[in-house]
Structures are given as structure tokens and as C-alpha cells.
Amino acid sequence: MDNIEKKPVKITETILRDAHQSLIATRMSTQDMIPIMEKMDQVGYYSVEVWGGATFDASLRFLKEDPWERLRILRKGFRNTKLQMLLRGQNILGYRHYADDVVAYFVQKSVANGIDIIRVFDAFNDLRNLETAVSATIKEGAHAQIAVSYTLGDAYTLDYWKDLVRRISDMGADSICIKDMAGLLLPYTAEEMVRELKKTVTIPIDVHSHCTSGVAPMSYLKAIEAGCDIIDTAISPFSMGTSQPATEIMVESLKGTPYDTGLDQMLLAEIADYFRPLREHALDTGLLNPKVMGVDIKTLLYQVPGGMLSNLVSQLAEQNASDRYYDVLAEIPKVRRELGEPPLVTPSSQIVGTQALFNVLTGERYKMVTKETKAVLMGEYGQTVKPFDPEIQKLVIGDAVPKTHRPADDMEPELERLEKEIAEWKQQDEDVLSYALFPQVAIDFFKYRKAQQDGIDLNAADTKNGTYPV
Numbered sequence: 001m002d003n004i005e006k007k008p009v010k011i012t013e014t015i016l017r018d019a020h021q022s023l024i025a026t027r028m029s030t031q032d033m034i035p036i037m038e039k040m041d042q043v044g045y046y047s048v049e050v051w052g053g054a055t056f057d058a059s060l061r062f063l064k065e066d067p068w069e070r071l072r073i074l075r076k077g078f079r080n081t082k083l084q085m086l087l088r089g090q091n092i093l094g095y096r097h098y099a100d101d102v103v104a105y106f107v108q109k110s111v112a113n114g115i116d117i118i119r120v121f122d123a124f125n126d127l128r129n130l131e132t133a134v135s136a137t138i139k140e141g142a143h144a145q146i147a148v149s150y151t152l153g154d155a156y157t158l159d160y161w162k163d164l165v166r167r168i169s170d171m172g173a174d175s176i177c178i179k180d181m182a183g184l185l186l187p188y189t190a191e192e193m194v195r196e197l198k199k200t201v202t203i204p205i206d207v208h209s210h211c212t213s214g215v216a217p218m219s220y221l222k223a224i225e226a227g228c229d230i231i232d233t234a235i236s237p238f239s240m241g242t243s244q245p246a247t248e249i250m251v252e253s254l255k256g257t258p259y260d261t262g263l264d265q266m267l268l269a270e271i272a273d274y275f276r277p278l279r280e281h282a283l284d285t286g287l288l289n290p291k292v293m294g295v296d297i298k299t300l301l302y303q304v305p306g307g308m309l310s311n312l313v314s315q316l317a318e319q320n321a322s323d324r325y326y327d328v329l330a331e332i333p334k335v336r337r338e339l340g341e342p343p344l345v346t347p348s349s350q351i352v353g354t355q356a357l358f359n360v361l362t363g364e365r366y367k368m369v370t371k372e373t374k375a376v377l378m379g380e381y382g383q384t385v386k387p388f389d390p391e392i393q394k395l396v397i398g399d400a401v402p403k404t405h406r407p408a409d410d411m412e413p414e415l416e417r418l419e420k421e422i423a424e425w426k427q428q429d430e431d432v433l434s435y436a437l438f439p440q441v442a443i444d445f446f447k448y449r450k451a452q453q454d455g456i457d458l459n460a461a462d463t464k465n466g467t468y469p470v
């Protein structure tokens with residue numbers, strides 16, 4: 001390989017966000033992170049993903065921590081390393097669409113408190129749902145990375161991805177991420193996709209995958225050979241399973257090649273030593289379920305995310321209809337096609353899965369329709385890759401006129417109202433954003449914070465299980 005130009009691969013370390021979100025229900029606390037920040041800062045990671053995704057909700061809801069304070073602490077600890085976060089476009093980190101003023105303010109405060117790189121994505125790959133977040137990121141002087149939600153299906157051809165990344169580049173993004181949250185990206189597909197996308201755009205390409213189906217380390221290697229610039233990995237004690245490939249494995253595999261990351265294995269070993277007891281503790285308390293560490297081959301067989309299949313199993317069991325499992329599995333791709341073949345991620349995976357279940361169990365397709373299915377067909381989540389099935393759309397929404405414009409265009413500014421509602425509890429500018437995203441949870445947290453300040457000791461521990469790989 002001597003004649004190949006050196007092209008060191010950059011590493012984004014996910015231990016402080018996606019890795020613990022995917023394996024231990026996002027329960028890593030700031031106190032768990034503080035002792036290792038300085039050492040992690042010496043590694044020379046391209047970036048460390050530390051914030052966003054489910055961390056914001058989990059901090060407020062379960063850990064009774066101020067997520068903004070966590071970010072400020074991490075910023076102080078990571079003096080040399082870029083801090084990265086994950087943002088769901090117009091959803092921010094919440095569960096509905098927010099008005100543009102809230103999105104822009106959230107981005108402004110994220111950057112002001114220490115974020116360098118914002119990865120933004122939309123479940124439908126509707127770029128209109130990313131416009132506000134991306135332009136705010138650029139305005140604040142941070143790095144805007146746009147992620148495409150990777151999925152399989154008739155609509156998802158190489159031409160589809162090429163067109164999508166071309167438009168992303170035109171939006172002014174600084175880099176692109178192929179975000180494979182379900183672990184569906186196969187090695188040779190990754191190679192072809194990265195090679196073709198590198199020919200299409202000049203900005204760096206990051207590959208983000210999960211080991212859910214076991215193929216991710218191979219896919220990373222093929223993606224790297226095809227010119228991928230950045231890979232997302234997790235330090236070994238919180239790697240593999242539904243998390244990312246292990247940092248040390250990728251670093252060692254690339255050593256002495258043109259792709260050598262240059263990262264110091266001894267330093268990585270010390271970091272792994274720090275996290276290993278945390279893993280042991282999570283196993284002892286049941287927070288880390290060994291099940292999520294296995295290979296979920298059904299994900300590859302049925303081309304749907306693992307989480308969706310386990311949801312389906314429990315929903316069917318509740319209805320005493322476990323024998324209909326394969327009927328629902330056959331119904332899922334039909335419903336997905338009728339709803340415009342969206343990527344199957346939160347929230348579309350739940351919407352398609354539940355509608356498929358209803359269609360099978362009621363014995364008549366679309367006899368029962370969820371409010372979310374209706375919202376999708378009304379265009380409220382944005383534009384899908386393929387058109388909706390016109391007959392199904394007519395059946396569900398009747399003569400109502402579906403939206404074709406950007407969903408957030410209908411939303412009035414919200415900040416002023418939110419500021420009024422929160423006035424009584426406000427201790428910092430950022431509190432209004434916590435409240436905007438999770439109103440009840442934020443108020444509960446503000447009450448907790450006040451009680452603490454008043455010297456009342458409350459029990460904050462809640463180790464309720466559940467994993468949400470994103």
C-alpha cells in the first residue's frame with residue numbers, strides 16, 4: 001500500500017452520547033464523565049459526541065441534571081477536542097415540530113454553551129425540516145453536518161442518495177453523515193455508496209452505524225477503502241451490540257495503513273479501563289441487558305430496525321395474538337409503501353408498525369387508523385420519498401387537503417409565550433428551551449432544583465430500563 005496517498009481516518013467517539021443511549025438507556029451521568037474528560041481530551045479524536053439525542057430528556061427526567069450545565073462542564077474539560085451533538089431538525093430533541101424561533105434559539109444556546117459540530121437529521125430525509133437548524137448553525141459559526149437517515153427499500157437507489165447529498169451540499173452543510181441507526185448498511189453497499197457520494201460532493205463524509213446486526217465493523221472498513229473521512233466508534237466497554245464498533249478495533253485495524261488514525265492505543269486502553277467498571281455495574285443492576293449485545297439477525301432478514309420487531313412482539317403478546325407475527329411482518333412493507341416508503345426510524349417506525357398491526361388484527365385494512373397515520377397522510381411530517389398511495393390517502397383523510405409546504409411554515413413564533421409560562425421558574429436563559437422541549441419534565445426538574453437549593457434532599461435515582469438507539 002506504499003503507493004497509496006496517506007489519508008488518516010478521523011474518529012468521532014460516541015461513548016458520552018450514542019453508546020450509552022443505545023446500551024444503557026442514556027443513563028450515564030455527568031459525574032460518570034468528569035473523571036475521564038482530561039484523558040479523553042488528549043487522544044486526538046476528531047470530535048466527541050456528548051450531547052443531544054436522548055441525553056437531554058434523560059438528564060432532566062431520570063438523572064435530575066441540568067443538561068445545559070453538563071454541556072458547560074464538558075466544554076471546560078475538553079479544551080482541545082470538538083464537541084458534537086445530534087439534533088432532530090425541526091423536532092430539536094423533543095417529540096413534536098417546533099416553531100422556527102425556538103429551533104434557532106436552541107441552536108444559538110447550544111453553540112454558546114460549547115457545541116462545535118451539530119449533526120442534524122430528519123426521519124423522512126425531508127430537507128425542508130432541516131433548513132432552520134442548519135442556517136442557525138452556520139450563523140452561529142458552528143459546523144453543520146447533515147445526516148441522511150439510511151434505510152432500504154425500492155425508493156432508496158444510489159441515484160436517490162446522490163441527489164440527496166447534492167442538495168445537502170447546496171444547503172451549505174460542512175459535512176455529510178450516512179446515519180445507519182438500524183445497522184442495515186452492508187459492507188459492499190457501504191463501499192459503493194461512499195465511492196459514489198465522494199464523486200458527487202466535495203465535503204467530508206462520515207459513516208455512522210450500529211452493530212445491531214453484526215456487520216458494522218466490516219461496513220466501516222469498506223467505507224474507509226472507498227474514501228470515507230470520518231467513522232463513529234465507541235470505546236470498547238460500551239461498544240458493539242446496539243452501540244457502535246469499538247474504537248480500539250478500528251484504530252488497530254487501520255494501523256500502518258494509509259488510513260492510520262494515529263490514535264494512541266495505550267491512552268485508549270486507559271480510557272477503556274475507566275469505563276469497564278461502569279459497564280460491570282450496569283450489568284449487575286440490569287441496566288445493561290446482555291440481549292442488546294447479541295447479533296440480531298432478524299434485522300437483516302426483514303430489513304426493519306430491531307427495536308421495531310421487539311415492539312411488535314410485545315404488542316402482539318398484549319393482544320393475545322402472537323400467532324399473527326408473520327402476518328404483521330408481511331403487512332409492514334405494504335403499509336410503508338402506502339405511506340410513501342419513509343425510512344423506518346423514530347417516529348415513522350412506530351407509525352408504520354402500529355398501523356400494520358391494526359390492519360392485521362381488525363381484519364380490515366385501515367378500518368382503524370391511528371392519529372399519526374392520519375398526520376403522515378396529511379403531510380404534517382413533511383414529504384416522503386415516494387407519493388402516498390392515493391386510494392389509501394383518500395380512505396384515511398377523505399376530502400381534507402393535505403399540506404405540501406414545509407410543516408413549520410404554519411407555526412407561529414412560540415418563544416414569547418413560553419417565556420411567560422416559565423417566568424416563575426427561570427434561573428438561566430436556557431431554562432425556556434428545556435421547558436419548550438419537555439414542559440412537564442422541565443417543571444418537575446425546576447421544582448427539584450429549587451428543593452435542592454433550599455436544602456431539601458430528594459431521591460433522584462430512577463433506573464427504569466429501555467434503550468433507544470438513534
Ligand code: CO
Pocket residue numbers: 018180181208209210469470
Ligand atoms: Co446512532
